[in-house]
Amino acid sequence: MRLKRTKGVVMAGLLASSGAALACADVGCDPAWSLFGGAQACHNRVVIGPGNDSRVNLLALLRDSAGLGLTGAVTGGGDYPKPEYDEEGFGHTFLDWGMVTRQWVPAFDPQAEPPANVIDGPCAAFRAATPQFTDALAANRAVPQAERSVLANARMQLVARCADPKLPAVLPGVAASSAPGKAFLGYLTASDAFYATRYSEAANGYAALASAPDPWVAETARYMVARAWLGEALLHSTDEYGYFGGLKAVDKAAALRGKAALADYIKAYPKGRYTESAKGLERRALWLSGDFAALGQRYESVLTGAPKEGEALVDLLNEADGKYLSNADNPNPRGGGLLLLAAADLMAMRVVDPDERYDLGGADKQIDAATLASQQASFLRAPELFAFLQANHAFYVTKDYARVLQLIPDDAKRASYTPLAFSRQVLRGQALAAKGDPNEAGFWLELLGGAKALWQRPTVELGLAMNWERHGKLAQVFAPGSPITDRMVREILLTHSAGSALLHRVALDGQGLQSERDAALFTLLYKQLSRGDYAGFRSNLTLVRGDAPTEGLWGFAPGTAAPLGLFAKGRTAQAGFACPVLQGTVAALAANPQDSHARLCLGEFWRLNGFDGFTTLDTAPPKGRLGGAANDFPGKPLARGAIYAAAIVDPRTAPDDRAYALYRAVNCYGPSGYNGCGGEDVPIAQRKGWYDRLKREFPKSLWAQKQKYYW
Numbered sequence: 151m152r153l154k155r156t157k158g159v160v161m162a163g164l165l166a167s168s169g170a171a172l173a174c175a176d177v178g179c180d181p182a183w184s185l186f187g188g189a190q191a192c193h194n195r196v197v198i199g200p201g202n203d204s205r206v207n208l209l210a211l212l213r214d215s216a217g218l219g220l221t222g223a224v225t226g227g228g229d230y231p232k233p234e235y236d237e238e239g240f241g242h243t244f245l246d247w248g249m250v251t252r253q254w255v256p257a258f259d260p261q262a263e264p265p266a267n268v269i270d271g272p273c274a275a276f277r278a279a280t281p282q283f284t285d286a287l288a289a290n291r292a293v294p295q296a297e298r299s300v301l302a303n304a305r306m307q308l309v310a311r312c313a314d315p316k317l318p319a320v321l322p323g324v325a326a327s328s329a330p331g332k333a334f335l336g337y338l339t340a341s342d343a344f345y346a347t348r349y350s351e352a353a354n355g356y357a358a359l360a361s362a363p364d365p366w367v368a369e370t371a372r373y374m375v376a377r378a379w380l381g382e383a384l385l386h387s388t389d390e391y392g393y394f395g396g397l398k399a400v401d402k403a404a405a406l407r408g409k410a411a412l413a414d415y416i417k418a419y420p421k422g423r424y425t426e427s428a429k430g431l432e433r434r435a436l437w438l439s440g441d442f443a444a445l446g447q448r449y450e451s452v453l454t455g456a457p458k459e460g461e462a463l464v465d466l467l468n469e470a471d472g473k474y475l476s477n478a479d480n481p482n483p484r485g486g487g488l489l490l491l492a493a494a495d496l497m498a499m500r501v502v503d504p505d506e507r508y509d510l511g512g513a514d515k516q517i518d519a520a521t522l523a524s525q526q527a528s529f530l531r532a533p534e535l536f537a538f539l540q541a542n543h544a545f546y547v548t549k550d551y552a553r554v555l556q557l558i559p560d561d562a563k564r565a566s567y568t569p570l571a572f573s574r575q576v577l578r579g580q581a582l583a584a585k586g587d588p589n590e591a592g593f594w595l596e597l598l599g600g601a602k603a604l605w606q607r608p609t610v611e612l613g614l615a616m617n618w619e620r621h622g623k624l625a626q627v628f629a630p631g632s633p634i635t636d637r638m639v640r641e642i643l644l645t646h647s648a649g650s651a652l653l654h655r656v657a658l659d660g661q662g663l664q665s666e667r668d669a670a671l672f673t674l675l676y677k678q679l680s681r682g683d684y685a686g687f688r689s690n691l692t693l694v695r696g697d698a699p700t701e702g703l704w705g706f707a708p709g710t711a712a713p714l715g716l717f718a719k720g721r722t723a724q725a726g727f728a729c730p731v732l733q734g735t736v737a738a739l740a741a742n743p744q745d746s747h748a749r750l751c752l753g754e755f756w757r758l759n760g761f762d763g764f765t766t767l768d769t770a771p772p773k774g775r776l777g778g779a780a781n782d783f784p785g786k787p788l789a790r791g792a793i794y795a796a797a798i799v800d801p802r803t804a805p806d807d808r809a810y811a812l813y814r815a816v817n818c819y820g821p822s823g824y825n826g827c828g829g830e831d832v833p834i835a836q837r838k839g840w841y842d843r844l845k846r847e848f849p850k851s852l853w854a855q856k857q858k859y860y861w
Contacts, residue, residue: 178236180707181244182506183642183776185580185613188546189503190510193244196220196605198538198573200499200513200546203247204475205467207493208453210569211535216458217568219603221250224566226602241638241709243608251464273312276345280305283334286366290330297331300324304338312345333362337371344378349385353378353407372415373424376431379408383438397440397479405438437473446486449474453489484525488535491528495539499546505772519543538574545581554581562596572606579613591617598633608636612776615639619647620779628656641669641708642777645767649782650674650686657693665711668698672712676767679717679752681785684740691733694718703760721758722751726852727810729754746796746803750811753793757814762790762826789829791818798840805848812844813853819861837861 179192187199194202198210210220222228230242231252240249283305287298307320321342326335340355356378359371383405387395412432419425433452436445449470456463475483475493483494498517503509522543529536537557544553558578564571575597582590594614601607611634618626618634624647627634634640644656644666656662656670671693678687698715706712723729729751730738738748756762768787771778797803797811816837818827825831841860848854 178239179246179508180239182503182508183243183612183638183771184616184774185576185583185609186503186774188499188501189506189512190500191503191506191508192246193240193508194246194250195244196569196572196603196609197576198496198569199577200496200501200542202496203471204493204497205247205471206245206250207496208467208470208475208489209250209463210573211489211492212453212456212463213458214568214570218458220245220569220605221253222604224568224603226604228604230604239638239707239709241608242605242636243612243638245605254459254461255464256461272345273309276312276341277309280309282366282370283337286364286370287334289366290334290364292363293326293328293331293334297326297328301326301331301334301338304335308338308342308345311342315346330362330364330367333359333364333367336362337367340371340374340378344374344381347381347385349378349382349404353382353411369419369422370424372411372418373422373428376408376411376415376428376435379404379411380431380434380438383408397438400438402439405435409435409439433469433473437477440479442474442477442480442482443485445474446483446490450487450490454487488528488532491525492535492539495522495525496542499542501546505774516547517543519548534574535570538570538577541574541577541581545577545584549584551581551584554578555585560593562593562600564600566600566602567606569603572601572603576609576613579610583613583617591621595633608639611636611639615643616776616779619643619776622780624648624780624782625652628652628659630661637663637666638708639776640666642771644670645673645708646770646777647780647782648673650678650683652782653677654690657690668712668714669708672706672714672717673767675714675717677783677785677787679736680768680787681783682739682743682788683785684736684743688733688736688740691717691736703764706766716759720755722755724754724758727754744800744802746800746811747807749793750797750807750814752788753790753814756790762828787828789827791815791825791827791829794818794827795829795832806851809844809848809851809853812840812848813857815840816844816857816860820859821861823861834861 181193182189182191185195185197187195187197187201189201190203191201194206196210198207206220213220218224221231231249233240234248237246237249240246284302287293287301293301301324304320304324307317311317311320321335321339324335324338326332336355336359340352340359343349343355344352353375356371356375359367360375362368362371383401385401385404387399387401389395409432412428412435415422415428416425416432422428433445433448436442436448452466453470456466470490474480474486475490475497477483483497484491486494495517498513498515500511500513500516502512519540522540526536529539541554541557544550544557554577558574558581560575560578561571562575567575579590579593579597582593587593591614594610594617597610598607598614601610615627615634618624624643626632627640627643644653648656648670653670653674657667657674659667671690674690675687675694678684678690694714694717696718698718699711699713700715700719701713702711703713703716717732720732722732722735727750729735732755735748735751735755738745739752742748770781773779794811794815797807798815803811814827818825819837837860841857844851844854844857
């Protein structure tokens with residue numbers, strides 16, 4: 151269900167004491183499989199770094215201070231969160247804000263009916279507070295029974311009118327004679343204005359009740375003065391579509407009145423009914439008034455004292471990020487305390503990664519080494535954190551890898567690691583890799599021993615696997631007893647880097663996971679068939695198990711089921727052009743790789759089973775990514791378009807085959823005009839030439855009669 155964003159709903163959200171996290175668009179996220187964490191993207195790492203969502207970094211630092219892992223204990227235990235549809239490619243190496251907080255925040259159910267407060271906005275809050283009003287009214291025995299009934303009924307009618315302003319006005323016909331009754335009526339009058347967004351009028355009405363004879367009215371009205379002025383501050387801040395226009399659209403004078411009113415309430419009621427709420431609204435008032443220096447200090451204080459888990463912490467981190475760290479209106483997000491300063495520094499080290507398809511851009515103004523060094527006094531209580539920040543700057547900004555190694559000593563033999571300690575060591579490992587240090591692999595092997603918290607071991611395995619791949623030691627990843635056990639890491643290397651011998655060995659490994667064996671065999675068969683190793687394909691086709699799946703080609707990726715059954719059960723022909731089963735076609739090609747008819751039948755197999763455009767196993771990752779440093783499988787795939795082009799010009803091609811090749815060559819571009827068969831594009835003149843030749847040389851063929859157009 152899609153909700154219409156009414157002005158009331160928007161105002162309710164802006165007046166809430168915590169901000170909401172922005173969700174990603176309805177797209178998947180394929181992470182960049184490397185340890186490089188300098189570019190902001192749609193995924194995060196357990197390693198604290200510039201490219202992470204600042205909330206993830208803040209959470210890690212907060213939990214580090216309590217000796218905890220990112221989401222659990224540093225000694226392991228607990229299960230990885232179940233991924234959502236757009237997180238399925240993360241494996242156990244990558245994460246996002248939703249994933250790390252899922253255990254504390256109820257999952258969103260798109261089929262569930264939204265809560266009433268989401269649909270009705272402020273009116274739901276007005277309705278929910280009814281018992282407080284009626285209880286206070288009943289508790290004041292100085293209000294005559296008749297007045298109590300009238301006032302309680304009036305409030306119920308006001309709630310109804312809040313939801314439907316077309317209902318007649320309520321209060322003109324209501325009167326009270328007792329002093330406390332008049333106070334309750336005054337409160338209703340101010341509330342009627344508040345929920346009708348006449349905030350200035352409401353604020354004045356509430357203010358007049360500060361000395362009301364009823365204690366509930368006096369306290370609640372004093373609190374509501376602040377809420378009314380904050381509502382006035384935001385009244386004209388959103389456009390017709392509900393989008394907030396920034397602080398330039400806020401009524402600063404009203405925000406300052408709200409700020410003063412909150413201070414007045416907290417002074418008068420230090421342990422009052424609404425004191426905690428008022429303290430949260432004080433942060434909102436600081437934001438709206440543009441007092442970011444005070445806001446940063448307030449967030450630092452609240453974050454330091456907050457519980458280290460739970461939904462309230464998630465809300466607070468969302469708020470601190472949205473209103474302070476990532477707020478474009480904030481001229482200096484480094485004005486907070488140690489935690490916020492560290493998070494802001496990391497954000498200011500973000501760089502652009504040209505190989506990252508989800509790159510969200512680098513820092514608007516990158517922090518320089520001198521500015522960072524000037525902060526040393528701020529980190530006197532956290533020297534390891536300060537050294538870590540300097541090391542990140544050296545690695546990502548100045549690329550001084552030797553400096554990283556100076557700043558972060560080797561500490562790879564711990565029994566376990568908190569988030570900061572682990573992040574420090576991984577960054578050291580990255581520097582070793584960047585320098586080509588011969589001890590890099592040994593470092594990762596030592597670090598594995600203490601990488602026990604969620605996401606830590608797969609991260610170290612990634613570093614080790616990339617080292618072995620770069621140094622031609624791919625077979626060690628798949629050797630018996632290999633320390634690299636992560637499914638995603640192993641399957642990425644199989645699908646992109648492994649040669650035929652290694653793929654064959656893994657496919658035959660009876661001790662391996664069936665999913666890994668299937669991925670290896672699918673990759674082997676696909677690459678042998680597409681690259682012309684027909685004899686090898688024939689010998690390995692017998693390894694396909696009888697119950698191998700045939701579905702999921704376009705969803706195939708490391709970590710998913712391989713559609714291995716396609717090679718044994720896939721379609722090979724359709725009416726009008728006779729082809730044997732795939733085994734027969736491959737036997738003919740093994741005997742004569744230039745057999746035109748067999749090549750055309752191979753094209754039919756690719757076409758009929760949806761392989762057009764399937765490049766998952768043909769497109770290597772960038773050199774700096776897992777799977778991009780080695781390619782032990784020789785050759786390039788034979789495009790279907792190349793099969794037709796060769797058959798057309800080969801004098802040995804039979805007439806019926808040539809007619810079919812012309813027909814298929816023309817249809818490679820139909821009806822969109824774009825090449826759907828792979829290989830080199832040809833100009834429209836060439837496509838017209840194929841069409842004309844089909845009509846001229848084979849006018850009575852089925853294919854000439856079927857072909858009405860060229861594209």
